[in-house]
Amino acid sequence: MIAAIRVEYDKLVRRPALWWSAVAAAAMSIVFGYVIPYLVGTDGADPGSAPGEPGYSVPLETLLPEQLVENAISGFPLFYLALALVLGALTSGSEYTWRTIRSVVLWGPGRVTMLAAKSIVLVAAVVIVAVAAFAAGAASSWVIAVVENESASPPPVAEVLRGLGAAWLILAVGAVLGLAGGVLARSSGAVIGAGLVYLFVVELLLRTFVSRSEVIEVTAKALPGTNAGSLAGSFAETTQGAPGVNDLVGTGQAVAVLLAWSAAGVVVSAAVFARRDVHA
Amino acid sequence: MARNTSTPDDGVAICTSQLTRRFGDETVVDSIDLEVRTGELFGLLGPNGSGKSTTLRMLTGLIRPSSGDVEVLGAEPGTTPQRVGAVIEEPAVYPYLSGRKNLELLARLVGAGPDAVEEQLETLGLADAADRPAGGYSTGMRQRLGIAAALVHDPDLLLLDEPSAGLDPSGMVEIRELLERLAGGSRTIVVSSHLLTEIDQICDRVAVIHHGRLVFQGDLDELHQGDSEELQARLRPRDSATKVLDGLDIGHRDDGDGRLVIGAGPDRTPEIVRAFVDADVEVYEIGERRRSLEEAYMEVTSS
Numbered sequence: 001m002i003a004a005i006r007v008e009y010d011k012l013v014r015r016p017a018l019w020w021s022a023v024a025a026a027a028m029s030i031v032f033g034y035v036i037p038y039l040v041g042t043d044g045a046d047p048g049s050a051p052g053e054p055g056y057s058v059p060l061e062t063l064l065p066e067q068l069v070e071n072a073i074s075g076f077p078l079f080y081l082a083l084a085l086v087l088g089a090l091t092s093g094s095e096y097t098w099r100t101i102r103s104v105v106l107w108g109p110g111r112v113t114m115l116a117a118k119s120i121v122l123v124a125a126v127v128i129v130a131v132a133a134f135a136a137g138a139a140s141s142w143v144i145a146v147v148e149n150e151s152a153s154p155p156p157v158a159e160v161l162r163g164l165g166a167a168w169l170i171l172a173v174g175a176v177l178g179l180a181g182g183v184l185a186r187s188s189g190a191v192i193g194a195g196l197v198y199l200f201v202v203e204l205l206l207r208t209f210v211s212r213s214e215v216i217e218v219t220a221k222a223l224p225g226t227n228a229g230s231l232a233g234s235f236a237e238t239t240q241g242a243p244g245v246n247d248l249v250g251t252g253q254a255v256a257v258l259l260a261w262s263a264a265g266v267v268v269s270a271a272v273f274a275r276r277d278v279h280a
Numbered sequence: 281m282a283r284n285t286s287t288p289d290d291g292v293a294i295c296t297s298q299l300t301r302r303f304g305d306e307t308v309v310d311s312i313d314l315e316v317r318t319g320e321l322f323g324l325l326g327p328n329g330s331g332k333s334t335t336l337r338m339l340t341g342l343i344r345p346s347s348g349d350v351e352v353l354g355a356e357p358g359t360t361p362q363r364v365g366a367v368i369e370e371p372a373v374y375p376y377l378s379g380r381k382n383l384e385l386l387a388r389l390v391g392a393g394p395d396a397v398e399e400q401l402e403t404l405g406l407a408d409a410a411d412r413p414a415g416g417y418s419t420g421m422r423q424r425l426g427i428a429a430a431l432v433h434d435p436d437l438l439l440l441d442e443p444s445a446g447l448d449p450s451g452m453v454e455i456r457e458l459l460e461r462l463a464g465g466s467r468t469i470v471v472s473s474h475l476l477t478e479i480d481q482i483c484d485r486v487a488v489i490h491h492g493r494l495v496f497q498g499d500l501d502e503l504h505q506g507d508s509e510e511l512q513a514r515l516r517p518r519d520s521a522t523k524v525l526d527g528l529d530i531g532h533r534d535d536g537d538g539r540l541v542i543g544a545g546p547d548r549t550p551e552i553v554r555a556f557v558d559a560d561v562e563v564y565e566i567g568e569r570r571r572s573l574e575e576a577y578m579e580v581t582s583s
Contacts, residue, residue, distance in 0.1 A: 003388050003389055003391070004389065006388060007385045007388055007389055010381070010385055011374065011377070011385065014376065014377060014381070015376060016376060098372055098373070098374065098375065099370075099372035100372045100373070100374055101372075102342060102368055102372055103372055103386055103429070105340075105341065105342055105358065106340055106341075106342070106358075106361060106364075106366055106368075107361050107386045107389040107390055107429075108361065108389055109361070109389065277337075277342065277343035277344060278337075278342040278343065279342075279343070280372075
């Protein structure tokens with residue numbers, strides 16, 4: 001198992017896709033978390049307006065270092081979750097595209113061991129993406145604080161760690177579901193396409209009808225995107241309007257459901273991979 | 281799944297019994313009983329699509345049989361990666377990693393050290409290109425890297441599917457020489473190919489698979505010999521020789537290479553030679569006719 005983890009680690013850390021994901025997370029954190037809100041306006045003219053409406057503005061204090069966690073995590077339930085799903089799908093799907101899945105099976109200590117090693121390394125590696133987003137957010141908020149001559153005092157360390165933990169859990173779910181999709185579909189392209197449509201269309205649409213149907217509400221509350229949104233929402237009173245962020249379920253349930261989705265992703269992909277023929 | 285038909289010490293490296301694989305309604309491998317002995321260089325012959333690769337995939341555990349038993353080195357396929365090296369169809373590489381890194385990763389999985397990696401890179405002529413991304417390798421270089429990976433842990437059994445695919449003539453000769461060097465002792469090598477000359481030059485025993493069925497299994501000499509009884513002779517003058525054979529009521533034909541193929545078994549050799557001598561026909565060479573592998577192959581696959 002140790003050898004398998006070392007091999008999977010070597011494969012993933014040398015893969016440009018991991019570092020591009022971190023760069024994309026950092027860029028999104030800077031652009032959507034700070035630059036655009038700062039340019040939209042922080043004069044507090046009408047803080048009650050929704051994004052895009054005339055008179056909308058962002059309270060300056062939400063862009064300062066003290067509210068780093070609240071601001072940074074608001075992008076995780078949708079954008080970074082999608083990023084992690086893409087990374088997970090690439091990690092497993094490429095093995096089929098490149099036909100290296102044969103090497104994994106022929107040289108590896110066992111199919112389940114190899115898949116477990118890949119899952120462990122992937123889940124650990126998405127911490128890099130979470131840290132990149134938080135670090136970029138921290139740097140951006142510090143610059144704004146300096147420019148605006150406001151307080152640059154950071155948030156409490158415990159809150160940052162709690163936020164990073166939540167962010168990591170959200171990314172881990174996306175990565176594992178992407179990995180499972182790659183194994184099931186034996187490619188990455190189809191999974192990335194279907195996954196993005198699911199996250200950006202299906203789940204968001206479902207959540208808009210939650211108040212109209214109990215069945216839809218129960219269904220939505222069991223989905224990974226909704227629970228990721230609620231987990232992020234537990235940090236962010238002032239960013240409740242951010243895409244994907246919601247308050248549909250409590251923090252405890254959100255964590256439990258996300259862990260259950262992660263476990264289900266690993267178990268299903270391992271069961272399929274262990275039994276299925278390798279034709280690649 | 282595996283029946284206890286062989287052990288690591290019984291001289292049998294691979295044993296299959298009624299090995300069958302179906303994909304939907306199509307039977308791709310049909311009830312094959314294969315036996316490969318320890319230490320031999322065994323050839324798996326057959327045209328493209330005959331079922332060779334599917335058979336090798338079952339021997340490596342990549343796919344499972346629909347029915348039948350298979351045992352590799354006394355164990356279920358795929359359970360002894362430290363003892364088996366394989367190249368199945370075209371070798372796969374991680375394109376963003378160097379050739380050396382590709383090899384190191386696989387070596388680590390089977391417990392081989394860095395020295396083994398360097399040795400194989402050197403042996404397969406990849407040392408100069410070892411630090412380049414493998415995605416930029418030519419087909420031949422990928423083939424060499426695949427063979428290097430199959431050898432990096434010094435396996436007891438080597439399964440190679442079309443090892444010369446993508447190689448230029450000099451590369452094919454190098455691979456052939458490498459296989460001859462590797463063969464012998466306790467190492468068993470199974471080479472699948474549709475190139476008859478390749479198999480003819482290196483293998484001890486062969487199996488011929490046609491439309492998923494095993495149509496021949498045995499020594500190469502046996503395949504060359506075949507069932508038909510014929511002699512082959514170099515004679516002069518040719519006209520007188522054919523008249524002698526006509527007089528003995530023995531059929532004959534030209535083999536296209538200056539020899540006469542005589543339709544009689546070796547037991548009639550003295551009688552025929554005597555008749556030639558009596559008719560002043562000079563006999564430069566006469567003996568049992570050895571069919572080319574191509575002829576033998578065509579015969580066993582058409583019957």
